[in-house]
Amino acid sequence: MAFEGLAERLQATMSKIKGKGKVNEADVKEMAREVRLALLEADVNFKVVKQFVNRIKERAVGQEVMKSLTPGQQVIKVVNEELTELMGKEESKLAVADKAPTVIMMVGLQGSGKTTTAAKLANHLRKEKNRNPMLVAADVYRPAAIDQLETLGKQLDMPVFSKGTEANPVDIVREGVEQAKAENHDYVLLDTAGRLHVDEALMDELQQMGDAVQPHEVLLVVDAMTGQDAVNVAEQFNDQLPVSGVVLTKLDGDTRGGAALSIRAVTDQPIKFAGMGEKIDQLEAFHPERMASRILGMGDMLSLIEKAQTNVDEERAKELEKKMRNADLTFEDFLEQLEQVKSMGPMEDILSMMPGAGKMKGLKNMQVDEGQIDRIEAIVRSMTKAEKQDPKLMNASRKRRIAKGSGTSVQDVNKLLKQFEDMKKMMKQMSSMGGGKKKGKGGMQLPFMR
Incomplete structure (x- = not known):
């Protein structure tokens, strides 16, 4: 399960305060200290932790809690609301173009799971939203990426536009979008090249591709397993590209959860999807309120x-x-x-x-x-x-x-x-x-x- 270590720590902390008939400032201070340690251990950005804990302390010693008949439960309600706010408040949905197709450009570092995520998102759009997507293989620097996308396309029985490794990626995305229009696809997903690190050449090429097709969404794919590095990468991309949302991969792995809890606050860009496994159907729309409930042990019946x-x-x-x-x-x-x-x-x-x-x-x-x-x-x-x-x-x-x-x-x-x-x-x-x-x-x- 995602956030397993963080969830255990926070649930243990919340259980201590839940049944209290009275809550004083010392109780709140102790709870805030444990929440702070739990978040830092989960690799959450220290500035984000400081702001988060201060908001909880401020609200938890306020009138809404101290004058409540069930102050312990009110404190948990405060933590739940602030955790939801930290991750984005509510689901951020994909844009829909006034005139089809809606163009989604997938960007990110090499190894983040970008190619697989492009196929997963196309599958999600077809299965969950009854859409008719097309994939475009625009990573000309890694032949395996084109082969991988074509293999996934065959597996899903979904069209993949490709011109091989010799063509210019800007021409590939332009022609791919034109073909999607001609074949009446309502979504087209562009799998772009990545690098091992953020560099000027990568950003220039991505900006040229963006100028050529004017995407309605630029989704940054980041690996949640990399913790604070994922947040740093998101910040760098967001500074140089018109990123409209984030997709977290490997959120089901042995991740401490810090990336998911920090990215929204650091970049001010919403988390739109989360990869919850390796299978092609294991991509979920990211619901901050549901994830907060799961972290605090309150369940997530809507997703179930x-x-x-x-x-x-x-x-x-x-x-x-x-x-x-x-x-x-x-x-x-x-x-x-x-x-x-x-x-x-x-x-x-x-x-x-x-x-x-x-x-x-x-x-x-x-x-x-x-x-x-x-x-x-x-x-x-x-x-x-x-x-x-x-x-x-x-x-x-x-x-x-x-x-x-x-x-x-x-x-x-x-x-x-x-x-x-x-x-x-x-x-x-x-x-x-x-x-x-x-x-x-x-x-x-x-x-x-x-």
Whole structure:
């Protein structure tokens, strides 16, 4: 999860003050000191930290907190609001041209993930916004970049305009935009060259390309893993180019979060997207208010709902719900549900969006074992169609065959069958309780929670 270390520190700090019936200046001072240390350890720019902590202290000792019936919770509200403000207050959406196509120029240093991000953004526009984008390969200095973009284009079944490594990049972007117009593409994404560092030659070329096509967006791609270096690069680009927004890559990695919390304050440019993984669909619109809530352990149900809406077939979900109510669920249905959940991303990320999940994950027995999910899937896939429909068919020899085919043990197969039957019984009980029948005394517990 992004900001994991920072989130743990801030959540621990907030939990100390949350339940306080009274909050005095000494409490606020201690909380501010811990917040300051947490942010500095997360590699947040020291000037940004100083301003942030001063604003919290000023508001936390004000009338809105001290006179509140729940001052501890009011302090957390203040921290949440200031954290949101620090990252940009609200989502910053992409520009839309009055007359298509909207031209987006991707800029950044070599190795920041610019080429992959261009393809991810094109995929996002098509999948999430129902747009018809085209990619333009304008990095003539790195042949691998052109090959990479063309490969990604084939993978996405998306057109890529390229003229090879001999053409002038200014001509490439100009002709690429003209072709996008002719083919009625509503977005065109320009993958430009990067360097190992910011230099005059790079900036001159980017400015010439910008003058040639007049982009509606200039998105700076920076690697969140580089911490303060990412902020310094953003500041240098922003000083010399009309940057309109930032895309942070590798925000899911072992990053301390400092770049995301500093870039907006240092450059005054919004973070528009965040790369949350290596897969082509792992690019998210950046919502400061949702990210602040996740950092403070309040969850992010809106993003979770959006993920579900994107990855889950609504009609099929209704059919499965009906089967669950009638306890008619088969292993084929179970496998389908498992695939839909996996398509939403790693379970750790999904759980991190649920309110209070941070504390739950701190418990060893609540850790998500992705390997166990894979083993369950392997067992179900080793069953015949008849066995998936009717698990009662399974005798000792069938179980041995399934265990061998899935690389597991007969005990693993028996355990899954038992859990599946328990789950169906629980569904039946819940359905009858909903119908007005007498409730059992002991309540119910999911088999996977034992």
